[in-house]
Amino acid sequence: MHMADALVSPAVGGAMWATSAALIGYCSAQGHKHLDERKVPLMGVLGAFVFTAQIINFTIPATGSSGHLGGGLLLAILLGPSAAFLTIASVLMVQALFFADGGLLALGCNIFNLGFFPAFFAYPLIYRKLIGRNPGQSSMVMATIVAAVVSLQLGSLGVVLQTVASGVSALPFKEFLLLMQSIHLAIGVVEGVATALVIAFIYRARPETLENVSRVKPTAKRPLRSLLATLLAAAALTGGVLSWFASDAPDGLEWSIARITESAGFPHAQDPEHKALETIQSKTALHSGVTMPEGKRGHPEETASPVEERIGKSLSGLIGGAITLAVCFLVGILCRKRAEPKGFGASH
Amino acid sequence: MSHHKVEVRNLQHVYPDGTVALNDVSFRIHHGESVAIIGANGAGKSTLLLHLNGYLSATSGEVVIGDTLLARENLAEVRRTVGIVFQDPDDQLFMPTVFDDVAFGPLNMGLAATDVETRVIEALGMVEAVELRHKPPYHLSGGEKKRVAIATVLSMLPDILVLDEPTNGLDPHARRQVMALLQAFHHTRIITSHDLDMVLELCERTIVLQDGQVMADGPTLDIFKNEELLHACRLEKPFAMQACPVCSPGRRTVPGRKPLVPPHGDGYHDHEH
Amino acid sequence: MLAIDGTFLDFKQLDLLATQHTALHRLDPRAKVLTTACFVLCVVSFDRYTISAMLPYLLYPAVLIAASGLPFGYILRKILIVIPFALVIGIFNPVFDRQVIMHVGEFAIWGGWVSCASILIRATLTASVAIILVALTGFPVICAALEKLGMPKAFAVQLLFLYRYIFVLTDEGVRTIRACQLRSFGRRGLSLRQFGSLVGHLLLRTWDRAERIHMAMLARGFSGEFHTTGPQGRFGSKELIFMGGWSALFIVLRLYNAPQLLGGLFAGSLS
Numbered sequence: 001m002h003m004a005d006a007l008v009s010p011a012v013g014g015a016m017w018a019t020s021a022a023l024i025g026y027c028s029a030q031g032h033k034h035l036d037e038r039k040v041p042l043m044g045v046l047g048a049f050v051f052t053a054q055i056i057n058f059t060i061p062a063t064g065s066s067g068h069l070g071g072g073l074l075l076a077i078l079l080g081p082s083a084a085f086l087t088i089a090s091v092l093m094v095q096a097l098f099f100a101d102g103g104l105l106a107l108g109c110n111i112f113n114l115g116f117f118p119a120f121f122a123y124p125l126i127y128r129k130l131i132g133r134n135p136g137q138s139s140m141v142m143a144t145i146v147a148a149v150v151s152l153q154l155g156s157l158g159v160v161l162q163t164v165a166s167g168v169s170a171l172p173f174k175e176f177l178l179l180m181q182s183i184h185l186a187i188g189v190v191e192g193v194a195t196a197l198v199i200a201f202i203y204r205a206r207p208e209t210l211e212n213v214s215r216v217k218p219t220a221k222r223p224l225r226s227l228l229a230t231l232l233a234a235a236a237l238t239g240g241v242l243s244w245f246a247s248d249a250p251d252g253l254e255w256s257i258a259r260i261t262e263s264a265g266f267p268h269a270q271d272p273e274h275k276a277l278e279t280i281q282s283k284t285a286l287h288s289g290v291t292m293p294e295g296k297r298g299h300p301e302e303t304a305s306p307v308e309e310r311i312g313k314s315l316s317g318l319i320g321g322a323i324t325l326a327v328c329f330l331v332g333i334l335c336r337k338r339a340e341p342k343g344f345g346a347s348h
Numbered sequence: 349m350s351h352h353k354v355e356v357r358n359l360q361h362v363y364p365d366g367t368v369a370l371n372d373v374s375f376r377i378h379h380g381e382s383v384a385i386i387g388a389n390g391a392g393k394s395t396l397l398l399h400l401n402g403y404l405s406a407t408s409g410e411v412v413i414g415d416t417l418l419a420r421e422n423l424a425e426v427r428r429t430v431g432i433v434f435q436d437p438d439d440q441l442f443m444p445t446v447f448d449d450v451a452f453g454p455l456n457m458g459l460a461a462t463d464v465e466t467r468v469i470e471a472l473g474m475v476e477a478v479e480l481r482h483k484p485p486y487h488l489s490g491g492e493k494k495r496v497a498i499a500t501v502l503s504m505l506p507d508i509l510v511l512d513e514p515t516n517g518l519d520p521h522a523r524r525q526v527m528a529l530l531q532a533f534h535h536t537r538i539i540t541s542h543d544l545d546m547v548l549e550l551c552e553r554t555i556v557l558q559d560g561q562v563m564a565d566g567p568t569l570d571i572f573k574n575e576e577l578l579h580a581c582r583l584e585k586p587f588a589m590q591a592c593p594v595c596s597p598g599r600r601t602v603p604g605r606k607p608l609v610p611p612h613g614d615g616y617h618d619h620e621h
Numbered sequence: 622m623l624a625i626d627g628t629f630l631d632f633k634q635l636d637l638l639a640t641q642h643t644a645l646h647r648l649d650p651r652a653k654v655l656t657t658a659c660f661v662l663c664v665v666s667f668d669r670y671t672i673s674a675m676l677p678y679l680l681y682p683a684v685l686i687a688a689s690g691l692p693f694g695y696i697l698r699k700i701l702i703v704i705p706f707a708l709v710i711g712i713f714n715p716v717f718d719r720q721v722i723m724h725v726g727e728f729a730i731w732g733g734w735v736s737c738a739s740i741l742i743r744a745t746l747t748a749s750v751a752i753i754l755v756a757l758t759g760f761p762v763i764c765a766a767l768e769k770l771g772m773p774k775a776f777a778v779q780l781l782f783l784y785r786y787i788f789v790l791t792d793e794g795v796r797t798i799r800a801c802q803l804r805s806f807g808r809r810g811l812s813l814r815q816f817g818s819l820v821g822h823l824l825l826r827t828w829d830r831a832e833r834i835h836m837a838m839l840a841r842g843f844s845g846e847f848h849t850t851g852p853q854g855r856f857g858s859k860e861l862i863f864m865g866g867w868s869a870l871f872i873v874l875r876l877y878n879a880p881q882l883l884g885g886l887f888a889g890s891l892s
Contacts, residue, residue, distance in 0.1 A: 002706065004703075004706055004707040004710075004744060004747075005661060005664075005665060005707075005743065005744070005747035005748070006665075006707040006711070006740045006741075006743035006744035006747060007707060007710055007711070007740065007743075008665055009665060009666070010662050010665055010666045013665065014662075024772075024773060024776050025773055027775075027776075028773030028774070028775035028776050029773070029775075031775045032775055037835075037843070037844075037845040038831075038832075038835050040778065040779075040782070040835075040838075040845075041442065041782060041831045041834040041835050041838065042828070042831040042835075043779055043782065043783075044442075044778075044779060044781075044782020044783050044785070044786055044831075044834075045782070045786045045790065045827050045828075045830055045831045045834065046827060046831070047779070047782070047783035047786075048783055048785075048786035048787045048789070048790040048791075048827075049790055049823065049824060049827040051783070051787050051790070051791065052787075052790045052791045052793070052794035052823065053794070053820050053823065053824075055628050055629075055791070055794065056794060056798060056811070056816070056819070056820060057810050057811070058810055058811040058812065058813055058815070058816035059810035059811065059812060059813075060813075061812075061813065066810050069820065086775065086776055086779050087779065087783070089776070090776065090779045090780045090783045091783065093780065094760070094780070094783060094784060094787065096751060097751055097752075097754065097755045097760065097763065098632055098635055098752075098755060098760075099699070099702070099703070100699065100700065100703045100747070100748035100749075100751045100752050101703065101706075103661070103747045103748065103751060104657065104658070104661050104747065104750075104751050105661050105662070105665055105747070163710065167669060168665075168669045168736070168739075168740060168743070169710045169711065169713065169714060169740075170669075170713065170714040170717045170718035170732075170733055170736060171710065171713045171714075171717060172717060175717075176713075193813065194813075194816065194817075194820075197813060197814070197816060197817025197820075197821070198817055198820050198821050198824060200817065201817050201818055201820075201821030201822075201824075202821055202824060202825065205821065205825060206825060206828075209825075209828060319883075319884040319887050319888055320673055320879070320880030320881050320882070320883040320884025320885070320887070321672070321673045321676050321880045321884070323880065323883050323884065323887065324673070324676040324677050324679075324879060324880040324883065325676060325679065327677075327680070328676075328677070328679040328680045328683045329683065331680060331683060331684055331687075332683035332684060332686065332687040333687065334687075398836070401840055403836055403839060403840065424842060424844075427839070427840055427841070427842055428842065431840070432837075432840045434833060434836070434837050434840075436833065438789050438830075439830060439833040439834050439836075439837050440834075440837040441785075442782060442785050442786075442834055442837070442838070443781070443785070444761035444781055444784075444785070445761070452838075452841055452843075452848075453841035453842055455848035456841060456842030456843055456844065456846075456848065457842055483640075484636075484761070484785075485785070486636075486785070486788035486789070487637075487640075500841065501840075501841070504841065504842070
């Protein structure tokens, strides 16, 4: 499943962006060195193929629901790790832009979850190990299903970790993990079967297509080592970025900080002084990382504050929100009126 | 010295699976000639074309372009001299815009940006598609795609144009447009097609391939008059040479059966319906 | 009409929007990409209970849609399709987060509801700017901008190839599926066997196409290196104003809760 921008914090999103960007850089350089140039158009059209195949649904037997191909593992089998990773990343990027599928910040998470695990883990370490030297059709099918299940399990683990670390969703880690892993066990089997069917078809129709790829498998140790180095660097960067941003996420620590500062005697009255203080607080919050949840600020439920005051506060919030929306709408209409003549005019 | 000459000597091509696609093919095409290569599906036309710019290398025999014997060292020069327009323009147009696509060849040749631009505009001008230059290829119609595909080759200033099924899948108007273009060129032209009416109009000479061998090579009209040859090669006369089905409905050639011999040997009958 | 047809047409429509010639379309793509990045970062950096402070950010999509004449309904429809995906996770918030954090009149509101609403607004905002970015810029141009901003060339080439052939292959997919549907007499979806063979065939055709494209590239002197001329965009004063202006606004809105201040002013003048 795709992570969405709405569920990602800048820390997690940024760190995963850096990791995926590093991987893309690594694979691009790798491609430049080792790629046979035949692969340039092949990667492009196979990406478009996966894009198309994802729209084609099939019926899952005995359930009545339908599934579709994800394509990550299929690409890895057809293209090898580096080329497959670039291809998956490119497909996800088109989807993020054209269908807002996932979103721009979450793109880093999605590329990692859906690209790294099939291309750099499930394919080389599971699929290739399982099929051995002289693969027959049945061993290929088995290997494909196992590899697909593993890569989706890891991918969904990634989603869980990133979501929980982002802290926008309130889902507790354990429940979320249980839910996601079991759902993705089923999705993984479906993906594995779908991939295996396509692979089996190719194996019967044109086996040399599959041989071509296994010939260019990454056998040398060097690429693997430099990949490891890249990932380590990315992870170090991730850690750095994370710790820099992390305090921006409202975690348990900050909740308690927020409570402490409140109980330490900050006045909660609706006086101008408090307002000024509040704005300063929220201003500094961005830099210091101490952000108190809005609405809770100055209104912890255990603090007895006059009812009318609460009403007043939420009223001003509501009024302000309504005014803001109205302003946005009006500005939009105004711009439209003025833009009309030259906006569409040029295209007619 | 002439670059415009093509000579194929005893060319043989065997695919890895053992299929003999071309067997002892020889011909010589002169400067400015317009030659059709026709034959049934699987006769070896496409394989032959791919030899003309060195995409495939011969199992035996040789290809001479101009005065150069085709070899690995002179591939770049040969590919500039021989421009191939492939059958499906979607395979040929892969860049974001028409301009980029037409510039692809000249840029690979290492030309400077300003020269590239003049080349592109010139080439697009020749196919009357200058106004399409900023469009992405997927927003073009079939005929436009075909003309732009031709321009992508023209921009390399080839001496020899090789066209695979140039009128395939075009509507009558677009087909006419492309034919008019090809007629106007002064390049040596080699055209494969199943559109025998186009062949009749554009090519003075025709080579007939069957199972990888040259069955006939001669003036187009002579070949199209030879019913037996055409039938043996799973071909039939161009419609323009067949008895008019409206005027004489009973006489139409029935595919798969031995064709009725039309009353007049040359079918160019001129009348109006 | 089949679902796959819809996806294809939808895709084409967004691509066509990018071919218009408004002032916003003409802006150097780097300015639009960076402004969008700033927008997304600001929006997602709000904590999970933020609602009102995010609302002013609607101004950006609203102004861009209006000023460039993009079809509002179309973009809204695209956003509405995406929101459920964020909501699938967001809807759990009211279940797990039952802390009362504010009152509206007599009603106590749980933190979970607030954060769920916040997710909804985030999804709307982030999805809208992504779609608007493409509609105002066009995918190939965005790729060029990203390349100028440091994206590896190999990846840029991959994106361009992918994009080009999405149009060809989805078209092929649509035709194949249609041919299949027309003979399946009301049975919905493909069986697994059918799927394997249908997609397998599509894959083989794709593979052949790649070979033909490679041929066409070689025929025009391709030797492993992509050369581009592309009209060089200029990052001029217009771009600077666009990017600087909006980014400054985003940051100010991030620091000050405008609706709260506005509402406070308004409520204050009432009493």
